[in-house]
Amino acid sequence: MKRYHLRSGNLPATRKSKQGPVTAKTKFEPVPSWAKLPMGVTFHGDATSVAVDSKDNVWVFNRGSDPIAVFDKEGNFLRSMGQGGFDRPHGIEIDGEDNLYLVDDNGHQVQKRTKMGKVVWTLGTRGKPAPWQGGGMFNRPTDVAVNPANGDVFVSDGYGNSRVHKFDAKGKHVKSWGEPGTDPGKFSLPHNICMVGTDRVAVCDRENFRVQIFTTGGEFVAQHHIHHPMSITHGRGADSCLYVGEMGPPPVQAGVPDLGNKVSVITPDGKLVTRFGASLPGQAPDQFTAPHGIAVDSEGSVYVAEVAWTFYYSRQPKPPLGEVVSLRKWKRVTRNKDYADYTDFDLFNRVDESANYESVAARGYKTATLMTKSKISNLCNLRNLCSR
C-alpha cells in the first residue's frame, strides 16, 4: 500500500496516538499524586513545563532541585539532568527523534539537547538579553515549538519582546514577527506556542486573552478569544484539537469562581469542545493554580505543569510551608477505537484539501474499510480545518 507523506521524510514517532479527536463527550479525570518524587528531588512548587517523548515518558523542566526530571507514564521517577545549567526554566518541547528543546527565560536562551542531555546547539547567550521590546534574540523567551515536517523551530519571546522567532532545524535564524499591541499579529506577552499540523503555529497571546494562529511564514490567520491563555499543545494522531491552559484572573477578581484555572480543548478554528478543572484554584486533584505548561501522551492523557508557587502561593497572605502541587495528570477516559494506532501523518496526509469520504474510500485505504463513513467525513473536515 502506498503511503502518503506529503511534506517530509521522517514520520514523527512522538505523534502516534491510540485516541481519536476529543469530543464534547470525552471525559478526563484527575490522577491524584501522579508523580512519585524520590526524597530530595523537588519542584519547589514550580514544575513549570512538561513534554512527552515517543515512549510516553514525561519530561518536566522545572525550577526545583533537578531542572530536567523524567518520569514514566505511571509517574515513577527515571532520572534527572541539567543541574546548574539554567537560570530559570520556562518551557520544554520534544521533537520526533526525542531531542529536547529547553527555554530559559531569565537566562535568555534556547537549547537543543539530545535525550542524554548533550547540548546540540544554543540560541541566544546565557545572561545576555536583547534590548527590551527591540525585536532581537532574546529578551525572556517563553516557549518553543518544532515543526515535525522539517524541524523548523519557533520561539515565543516573551516577557520582554512581543515576538515570535523562526529558525531552521540547525538553529539558523529565518525570520521574526510581531510587535507590542492588541491588533491582529501583535502581542501582549506571547507565552506559549505549538504547531497546528505542519503549516500553522498557535501562540498564546496571554495578556491579550486570545490565541493567535499564524502560517509558518508568520502571516496572521485567525484569533480565538479565550481567558488568559497561558499554555498550549496539540492533540496527537487523529486528535487535531488544541489544549489550552487558562491562567486565573487578575487580582481585582481574585476568588471569583470559573475564571481560568481550567484546560479548554478547542478545535483549530477556535470552537470550544470541552473543558476541565474545578471552579476555584487550589491543591485538590481537580484544581489548578497556574497551568503553565501542557502536553498530551499517546493515550490522550493530559499533563499540566504549574508555577503554583510563583504565580499563586507566594502571593497569598500566608503561603503554605513545604511543597505545593504543581504537576497534574488528567487521564482520558473514553476511547475511540476506530482511530487506534494511526499517526497524524497517516490520517491527515492521506486526504488532501478537497478530500471527502468517497475520494478516500476510492483510494482503497485500509482506514476507509475500518472506519465508518461519518468518521471519515469528520477526518476530512479536520484536515481541511488544519490546512485552511
Add this chain to the structure above:
Amino acid sequence: MTKTKYEPVFGWPNLPHPMAFKEATSVAVDSEDNVYVFNRGKWPLMKFDCDGNFVETWGAGEFDRPHGIFIDHDDYLWLIDDMGHFVQKRDRKGKVLLTLGERGKPAPWQGGGIFNRPTHVAVHPKTGDVFVTDGYGNSRVHRFDRRGKHLISWGAPGSLPGEFSLPHNLCLMGDDRIVVCDRENFRLQVFTLDGKFVTQHHMHRPIAIFAGKGADTNLYVGEAGAPPVQAGVPNLGLRVVVMDRAGKTVTAFGAGTSGEKPDQFMSPHGIAADSEGSVYVAEVSFTAFGSQQNPPREVVSMRKWRRA
C-alpha cells in the same frame, strides 16, 4: 471616504481655584451640551459648559465613592456609587427622584442580589427601563422598569458566553440591544433586552462605553491599560476605539502610552460625546498613577478630544 480625525483639547475644563476632581471617574453630556463630571473629590458633581467653563456643583457628602454617570433622553441624571452600593436618578439640579439599592448595604458577594458594587447604568430611550452593570462584586446585569421595579437579572461569574468577569459599563445599542464591557474577560458582550446572548467582540480590557446619539450609530469604547506584568509596553489599550454596531473598528485615538500629555490616557474610565461629536473621557488616574507618586498628587483626569 476620509477617516474621522480627533484632536486633543489642552487643559479642558477650567476649574475655579481650589476646586479639584481628585479623579474625574465618569462624564455625561445633556441635550444642551452641558458636561457633568462625577468625581471623587470634595465636589462630587461638577457641571461645565462645552467650552469648559464652570457652571455649578452639588452633591457634597452624598456619595461614598462615585463610579458612573449617565444622562437619559429626558435629561435626568443617573449616578452610580459603587462603594455605596446604590444607583440614583436625579434631576439636573440634583434633586433625588429615585434610589435603587440601599446606601451602605451590599447584597451578598457574587450572590446575584441588588447590588454589590455596581458600576454603570443605561436607560432605554422609549420604555425608560433601567439596566445596571453590577459590578465589582456580582457578575450580573439587572433590569428594572422606569419606576425602579426589578424585572430580571442575568449573568454569572465565568468566561463563557453570557458570563462575566467584572461587568464595568454598558450602553443601549439602538433600542433592542445591550452592550456590556466585560472588562476582565477582554470582550464586549451583546445581549437582547431580555438578557439573551447575541455575540461577543474581542477587545483590550474594555472599561467604558458610550453609544452615539441621533444619526451617530457608532460605539465609543475606552480601553484600559495592561496589567503590571506588561507595564511600560506600548500600544496596549489606553485608547478610545470608535466602532460600528457590528464591532468593526472605524477609528481609534490615544497615544497608546500612559502619561499626562494631551494625547495620552492613564486610565480611561468614563466616556461620553456631545452634539458636535467631541468625545469626553474621565479617568481614574489618581488610583492608577497619582496615588503611587511620592508624595501622592492629583494628575490629569479629564480629557476632551474634538472631532476635527
